[in-house]
Amino acid sequence: MTVTQPDVSVVIGAYEAMPYLVECLASVEAQTIDPERIEVIAVDDGSTDGSGEYLEEFAARVAMPVTVIRQDNSGGPSGPRNVGLGKAAGRYVFFLDADDRLGPEALERMVAMADRNGTDVVLGKVEGINRKPPQSMWGKTLDRTDVYSSNIKFTLSAQKLFRRELLEQHGMRFDESLWTGEDALFTMEAYLRANGVSVLADYTCYYLVGRDDGKHVTKSGGYTLRFDSARALMNLIAELVPAGERRDALMHRPFLITLLPQFGPKFLKDSEQVRQHKLELAKPLMEEFWTEGVAGRLKVEERLRLHLVAEQQPELLLPVVEFVKAKKQAAALLEKKGHHVYLVYPHFREAKAGIPDSVYLAAPREARAFHGYREHSAGSVLKRAVRKARRVLKARSGAGRTAAAA
Incomplete structure (x- = not known):
């Protein structure tokens, strides 16, 4: 039996993620991309609220391949993401937070965008639910851009599609010594090392959910x-x-x-x-x-x-x-x-x-x-330069006449 490489590995780190995890996984199951083209690697980071058990139920029920890893709490999102990345086999990797969810066509559209343009990172449009995500980079869809030619530097969260070959080539992992901003470091490095970045702005790929219990990781820390x-x-x-x-x-x-x-x-x-x-x-x-x-x-x-x-x-x-x-x-x-x-x-x-x-x-x-x-327009700058040149020439001409008279 030939085992084909999945197009995309969806890495989910979960810690005390119920009940948000239910909708998160439902959004993965609802993806329009063929289930055989994706794999899910879910890492339960020491949850005590039933998140791990729900992940195992999901894995047993759905058509797509799902790997569930259960471990002691690591203290932050970097550890589970790194464990998931280490197990990933897909051509691309997408990091999905357990309290957020995907638009139905998200993975199909992002993989197609990367394949069509040969780009190493794809940003899918983000909408907020009880949270306000960055907005300035979603003005229009860009088949190919970079971190200097667009506003993508203002979205450095990890919820992007990354070409796994790029990550492996540079040994890229999330910095587990950082308790906040670890995704900014990872994503900025990917932008800088990427052979092109795509921005998919005409379809909402990701729904960023603000938790009612206020436990979202970005709100914590001194x-x-x-x-x-x-x-x-x-x-x-x-x-x-x-x-x-x-x-x-x-x-x-x-x-x-x-x-x-x-x-x-x-x-x-x-x-x-x-x-x-x-x-x-x-x-x-x-x-x-x-x-x-x-x-x-x-x-x-x-x-x-x-x-x-x-x-x-x-x-x-x-x-x-x-x-x-x-x-x-x-x-x-x-x-x-x-x-x-x-x-x-x-x-x-x-x-x-x-x-x-x-x-x-x-x-x-x-x-x-x-x-x-x-x-100041380019024209006014040019005019000033011309006027200055004329003054210099006039001064030299006057000095020459004075010397000749002497």
């Missing part, structure tokens, strides 16, 4: 874990991408999504000891990875907060955070005939604070919201 996650992702980016514009474009993500929230409204409620500890944890990251290129990709208030973190100035940071929390609109100051828009957040041009004007200078995408702003 602030120190966020800094661990930021550090790991920044180190990975620095390792795989040379310094410059491309690295800055990717570093923008951990600074904005992971680091900055630690210095948002919650910072006002932190004790003095916690505030100081956060600044200490941020200091080496700011020293190593904070650049003008990263700063220039942020909004003014985001840049200002991180500038003050980099300068280790909590006494200046607190009024800025209070201003942001109050959701006040900073006044706009237009200079240079409307070509420069400065946003007047706290400490602007205060001699004692000594914050450079450049920190308050709005980038074009932010400045366009203000009446009177005049954006």
